[in-house]
Amino acid sequence: MADRLFAQAVSGGALATGRRVAGLLAGQRADFAVLDGEDVNLANRAPDQLLSALVFCEHEDNPVRDVYVGGRQVVAAGHHALEGSARAAYRATVSELLKD
Secondary structure, three states: OHHHHHHHHHHHHHHHHOOOOOOOOOOOOOOEEEEOOOOOOOOOOOHHHHHHHHHHOOOOOOOEEEEEEOOEEEEEOOEEOOHHHHHHHHHHHHHHHOOO
16 A cells, blocks of 8 residues: 555656656666665564555654655755754744744
């Protein structure tokens, strides 16, 4: 079930953006995530169980360690490259909205 849901999500996302999905091949756009194999929900799973564990388990911790978009790393060790500036901008906006 998880593999079918994942495949449909990937093909739907590709269709929505007008991109052809060819997998990780030389010359193709490289969008992918690196998972923490030691995460409690993923550890000791057989390879054919990993996708189901990721899709259907409740995650107290985020098993996603790194994310690459277009071959460029945007999440490292679980943190987005713009996380700090986004948090600061959010705080400033909330502060401004809550002024008397």
